[in-house]
Amino acid sequence: MAILEVENLKTWFHTRDGVVKAVDGISFDLAPGKILGIVGESGSGKSVTVHSLMGLVPQPPGRIEGGSAHFDGSDLIRCAPRELRAIRGKRIAMIFQDPMTSLNPYLRISEQLIEPLLIHGLAEREEALKKAIAMLEKVGIKDAAERIHSYPHEFSGGMRQRVMIAMALITDPEVLIADEPTTALDVTVQAQILRLLKELQADLGVSVIFITHDLGVIAELADRVVVMYRGHIVEQGDVLSIFDQPQHPYTKGLLACRPRLESTFKVLPTVSDYLDEMEVDGQVELSEKPDAAAHIESLQQVADQEIDENDLLLEVSGLQVHFPERAGFFSAPKGVVKAVDGISFTVPRGSTLGLVGESGCGKTTTGRAILNLVAPTEGSVQFAGQEIAGFDAAAMLPLRKRMQIIFQDPYSSLNPRLTIEQALAEPMAVHGIGRHHAERRDRAAALLDEVGLDARFLRRYPHEFSGGQRQRICVARALSLEPEFIVCDEAVSAMDVSVQAQVLNLLKELQLRRNLTYIFISHDLSVVKFMADTMAVMEGGRIIEQGCAEEIYANPSEAYTRRLIDAIPRDSVSFIRERVG
Amino acid sequence: MGGLSIIAPWIAPYGYETQNLELKAVPPQLSWNTMQAVYGRCTLEQARTNAEQLGGALGKIENAQVAALLHGTIDERDYGETMWVSDWQGAGPKRIEISSDGFTPLDDAGDEATFLYLHSRAHWLGTDELGRDLFTRLLYGGRVSLMVGLCATSVSLTIGVLFGAVAGYFGGRTDDLMMRFVDVLYALPFTIFVILLTVIFERNIWNLFLAIGAVEWLTMSRIVRGQVLTLRQQEFIEAAIALGIPRWRIIWRHIIPNCLGPVIVYTTLTIPVVMLLEAFLSFLGLGVQPPMSSWGLLIRDGSKVLEEFPWLMIFPGSVLAATLFSLNFLGDGLRDALDVRISKD
Numbered sequence: 001m002a003i004l005e006v007e008n009l010k011t012w013f014h015t016r017d018g019v020v021k022a023v024d025g026i027s028f029d030l031a032p033g034k035i036l037g038i039v040g041e042s043g044s045g046k047s048v049t050v051h052s053l054m055g056l057v058p059q060p061p062g063r064i065e066g067g068s069a070h071f072d073g074s075d076l077i078r079c080a081p082r083e084l085r086a087i088r089g090k091r092i093a094m095i096f097q098d099p100m101t102s103l104n105p106y107l108r109i110s111e112q113l114i115e116p117l118l119i120h121g122l123a124e125r126e127e128a129l130k131k132a133i134a135m136l137e138k139v140g141i142k143d144a145a146e147r148i149h150s151y152p153h154e155f156s157g158g159m160r161q162r163v164m165i166a167m168a169l170i171t172d173p174e175v176l177i178a179d180e181p182t183t184a185l186d187v188t189v190q191a192q193i194l195r196l197l198k199e200l201q202a203d204l205g206v207s208v209i210f211i212t213h214d215l216g217v218i219a220e221l222a223d224r225v226v227v228m229y230r231g232h233i234v235e236q237g238d239v240l241s242i243f244d245q246p247q248h249p250y251t252k253g254l255l256a257c258r259p260r261l262e263s264t265f266k267v268l269p270t271v272s273d274y275l276d277e278m279e280v281d282g283q284v285e286l287s288e289k290p291d292a293a294a295h296i297e298s299l300q301q302v303a304d305q306e307i308d309e310n311d312l313l314l315e316v317s318g319l320q321v322h323f324p325e326r327a328g329f330f331s332a333p334k335g336v337v338k339a340v341d342g343i344s345f346t347v348p349r350g351s352t353l354g355l356v357g358e359s360g361c362g363k364t365t366t367g368r369a370i371l372n373l374v375a376p377t378e379g380s381v382q383f384a385g386q387e388i389a390g391f392d393a394a395a396m397l398p399l400r401k402r403m404q405i406i407f408q409d410p411y412s413s414l415n416p417r418l419t420i421e422q423a424l425a426e427p428m429a430v431h432g433i434g435r436h437h438a439e440r441r442d443r444a445a446a447l448l449d450e451v452g453l454d455a456r457f458l459r460r461y462p463h464e465f466s467g468g469q470r471q472r473i474c475v476a477r478a479l480s481l482e483p484e485f486i487v488c489d490e491a492v493s494a495m496d497v498s499v500q501a502q503v504l505n506l507l508k509e510l511q512l513r514r515n516l517t518y519i520f521i522s523h524d525l526s527v528v529k530f531m532a533d534t535m536a537v538m539e540g541g542r543i544i545e546q547g548c549a550e551e552i553y554a555n556p557s558e559a560y561t562r563r564l565i566d567a568i569p570r571d572s573v574s575f576i577r578e579r580v581g
Numbered sequence: 582m583g584g585l586s587i588i589a590p591w592i593a594p595y596g597y598e599t600q601n602l603e604l605k606a607v608p609p610q611l612s613w614n615t616m617q618a619v620y621g622r623c624t625l626e627q628a629r630t631n632a633e634q635l636g637g638a639l640g641k642i643e644n645a646q647v648a649a650l651l652h653g654t655i656d657e658r659d660y661g662e663t664m665w666v667s668d669w670q671g672a673g674p675k676r677i678e679i680s681s682d683g684f685t686p687l688d689d690a691g692d693e694a695t696f697l698y699l700h701s702r703a704h705w706l707g708t709d710e711l712g713r714d715l716f717t718r719l720l721y722g723g724r725v726s727l728m729v730g731l732c733a734t735s736v737s738l739t740i741g742v743l744f745g746a747v748a749g750y751f752g753g754r755t756d757d758l759m760m761r762f763v764d765v766l767y768a769l770p771f772t773i774f775v776i777l778l779t780v781i782f783e784r785n786i787w788n789l790f791l792a793i794g795a796v797e798w799l800t801m802s803r804i805v806r807g808q809v810l811t812l813r814q815q816e817f818i819e820a821a822i823a824l825g826i827p828r829w830r831i832i833w834r835h836i837i838p839n840c841l842g843p844v845i846v847y848t849t850l851t852i853p854v855v856m857l858l859e860a861f862l863s864f865l866g867l868g869v870q871p872p873m874s875s876w877g878l879l880i881r882d883g884s885k886v887l888e889e890f891p892w893l894m895i896f897p898g899s900v901l902a903a904t905l906f907s908l909n910f911l912g913d914g915l916r917d918a919l920d921v922r923i924s925k926d
Contacts, residue, residue, distance in 0.1 A: 404823060407819065408816070416839065417838045426826065427826060430825060
């Protein structure tokens, strides 16, 4: 007997440009005490599904066109708002994606934790507080009795997500809906949160709907899996059968496109290698490409990059970046934050150095310091034999052409008011590449073509593109100056796995074609493993381990590295079989 | 109204300083019928004197020939001519003859009681305590107010946006210094500051714009600075630096266009503030001087006699309100037009 039965749910959005069928007739059951994973890329309708259940779909433009969701005798779709309010937050609770924004920064944690108890009249204040402290302890926050009176900003991202979980579970709900609760977190923190959710679920017997774009997370956690694509469920089944014998080509693609530690792909398979989309009478028909396996096999036939170990493009030694903690206008700095504390490494031309570590370890600052975007406090950065540490803007200008950076967030790294053409042509104009406007436009078109976008896009604005397309544009912009060296700062961390695979392939392809040298910064070791030749593990501003990427994975000498490797979600069939039992 | 104000001198029925002391504080009406002139048989000389009095009272006279008479262009050569005088009060046009005796009604000869209605353009919005036509003064006042509103606001816009953008962009100590400078200016009593400016420079209307603008930019610069500080965190700014794009170009092309939204909204809010400031300064004798008027002045004067002569407050007030409404819509429209995210296709 299922605790929640969703049948033929349809949620459409009526926009100016027509009807968007975000969720178009899906049905699934949630069994009591089980974890149901809903997986799909952004825009697949997985979030809209649960928002529809919770009555959180903005209406208009959204409208639930039909279907039902039976929960303990009432239909969540049709029941009166008052009835829904009594269920929502009390018997069905929800955790959101971004722990940084889903807590009210002006209220103490204690207030926010007991609020649901008070609202639903489940406890008096005193009792509620006691319950809240117990809950905080349960989600692994030490000294809960004291920390409960802190404000949200005093907690790290992972801790906040724990608080969010505590808040959701405090009313002892029967169903917990988790909407991408680990996507905004580091891999290591993600692993902790997943473990915590698993423990809590077993402990409290709550049923969980877990939404994610990452099949690896599903493999760690879920009992049953629903795969969504374009508002439809393309496949559902128990976790083992989905991973062992995926039926639908989309599921196959999604499984294949995750970079894995043990895989030896040189080019990652993508969903489009498996899935054929045909539009017939306005209906999209999905079918499997017949020769997917052979095609992917043929993709791997790329030559290895020839790397001359002695031809060093970048040599960093003893690099330090300290930020003064300023107390006031006239007073001396209180102290320094040693973001980067004396690190040294070299990058041969044409190779990729992977820089890994948790957030706050100084890897991003390192990338910025190399480009002189933040001034290094000490140490030397030699680029192509030239010492560049501490160069000012004018001295850096000729070098800007040769070294570039790609950022994490494709949404904020393009000026929303410039067309793609303007964004690509501006750096060329500044550096005097191309004699006139028309020539620069031709170059921009060629660049778009090179990153796999249509040259028609030149006149469009960034908001018209998806995250993956924007990141391609960012790559094109970085390439517009024809650099030799690019820092990729978490360049794929904000992306769905399916898009991530495409961008990673693009970066690799460009490296081969243009003999580029990369520093690839990421918190995700599986991605770094795919990209990097050599790698450096950073912790607390220092490099604690560096060397050949393969070797570090095989034999990590530091416990910290070991932990990073262990944090990667495991999705091998044997692991799932063992877990499910 | 704003549009009309610009061409005020060509459409205003009276001069802005024209007074009629007999018509003090007259409520608005569309035509004027209590002031009639009785022109029975009278000499040209008498008619002229009468008409002069009447003409003075009513401002301008509709009938071309009577006006011509007033201006002395009808003389002996016109004797024997007839002219049509329209009678707006119901009776049809009457023909009168100009003779050495003056005007002689022809249709109803011998009727001493024939009225010649000297029709005036009415005081559509009434007159003020000094007998000046409110409509006219509104039109003329609009010129001053709109000019102050637009010029002073653009002065404050320019200074504020540039100052704020620079402070926000460079950050750190530069930002601290620049913002403390703003704080100091905030702390100065505003009137003293403006008096100082108008004393140092010559007192004319352009300096008034400058003075008000020079005070109003403070808030603008803070708003812009706040925007820039958040924009500065955006990766496209960092990307621009990494691409080697010069600072000024980054500020001009990447930063300022992206903080236009709040700036436009604040600008439309600044314009009324500036208009009222001008009224206040004028009251102190630092702004426009009577008999010239401005909307702010009219409102202020009107508010003092609100109970007795409400129209003196209501009309300037509604004109100002309507203008500000339009400006707000204009601001919204501008913001949407400039926002590429609201797609045009």
